[in-house]
Amino acid sequence: MSLQKKDEYDHNAWLQEKDLTPVEKTFLTALVWLDKRFRIVDYLELLETLYYRVNLQMPKSHTEQYDLDNKFWYWYPLYTLGFFSTLAYVVAAISGALLGFYYTPSNAAGTAATGSVAYEQITFIMTDLQFGFMLRSIHRWSAQVMTAAVFLHMLRVYFTGAYKEPRELNWLLGIVLISLTMVFGYTGYLLPWDQLAFWAGQIGVEMSLSIPLAGEWIAQLIFGGFSLSQSTLIRMYILHVFLLPFVVTSLIAIHIGIVWVQGIAEPH
Numbered sequence: 001m002s003l004q005k006k007d008e009y010d011h012n013a014w015l016q017e018k019d020l021t022p023v024e025k026t027f028l029t030a031l032v033w034l035d036k037r038f039r040i041v042d043y044l045e046l047l048e049t050l051y052y053r054v055n056l057q058m059p060k061s062h063t064e065q066y067d068l069d070n071k072f073w074y075w076y077p078l079y080t081l082g083f084f085s086t087l088a089y090v091v092a093a094i095s096g097a098l099l100g101f102y103y104t105p106s107n108a109a110g111t112a113a114t115g116s117v118a119y120e121q122i123t124f125i126m127t128d129l130q131f132g133f134m135l136r137s138i139h140r141w142s143a144q145v146m147t148a149a150v151f152l153h154m155l156r157v158y159f160t161g162a163y164k165e166p167r168e169l170n171w172l173l174g175i176v177l178i179s180l181t182m183v184f185g186y187t188g189y190l191l192p193w194d195q196l197a198f199w200a201g202q203i204g205v206e207m208s209l210s211i212p213l214a215g216e217w218i219a220q221l222i223f224g225g226f227s228l229s230q231s232t233l234i235r236m237y238i239l240h241v242f243l244l245p246f247v248v249t250s251l252i253a254i255h256i257g258i259v260w261v262q263g264i265a266e267p268h
């Protein structure tokens with residue numbers, strides 16, 4: 001339908017004539033309002049056509065080929081591991097955002113003579129903040145559940161042969177996702193700036209330095225020097241609360257988008 005034709009048509013009169021429920025009327029009025037300004041219906045139609053064109057090029061899945069719709073495979077419990085990873089990620093993101101209100105990434109000496117401001121904030125969350133211990137536990141547990149779920153999800157994809165053509169790209173994207181999940185875990189582990197964090201950080205610096213040729217440069221880039229300092233903490237913080245959330249959320253959306261377009265694979 002051309003833009004010209006749409007403008008000539010009186011949608012409001014049409015909406016009044018029809019016997020619509022309030023929900024239908026609100027939905028259609030909003031749609032018409034948006035469409036007059038942004039032509040969204042045209043774009044949606046374009047997307048739909050594109051979707052079917054892409055979908056038609058996909059080989060028939062086992063389920064389609066043998067007409068197994070709504071039978072065993074669609075409810076195979078191991079197929080929920082990807083969803084479980086996503087759920088754990090969402091819980092970690094929400095609890096992490098709330099923790100962010102109370103955490104300060106500072107290596108400066110705290111008031112209690114021992115420990116830094118960062119560590120003191122963690123102590124505050126655990127002992128003084130109402131439900132703080134619960135919030136922090138939810139964050140730590142969801143992070144660990146996510147790591148485990150992503151690993152099991154990868155095993156299920158491998159053992160059901162779901163990485164094969166035409167899903168190789170999503171497998172590769174998965175490799176990036178599992179690596180970033182581990183970087184998420186590592187950067188978060190350092191944030192409390194306690195003994196565990198300190199020694200885990202120290203190991204990270206040593207590992208970077210052991211890389212031939214580029215070792216010193218990598219340690220400088222990731223840890224801000226060859227020993228732990230304020231630069232290390234702020235790098236971990238920015239990675240954990242700013243860069244990784246953006247990148248991982250976008251990659252998960254693309255990953256699930258590809259599953260949506262390609263359909264779920266059945267065991268080969």
Ligand code: HEM
Pocket residue numbers: 078079080081082083085086089150153154157162163167170171172173174175177178181252255256259263264265266
């Ligand atoms: C942040 C981590 C990840 C999230 C949130 C995630 C999410 C998902 C979801 C929701 C699905 C569809 C349902 C399912 O199969 O369980 C899926 C499918 C898939 N994932 Fe992941 N995934 C992640 C990591 C990985 C990893 C590490 C790999 C492999 C290296 C991988 C490879 C695949 C493949 C190939 C499919 C398609 C499977 C099929 O069609 O049967 N994903 N993912």
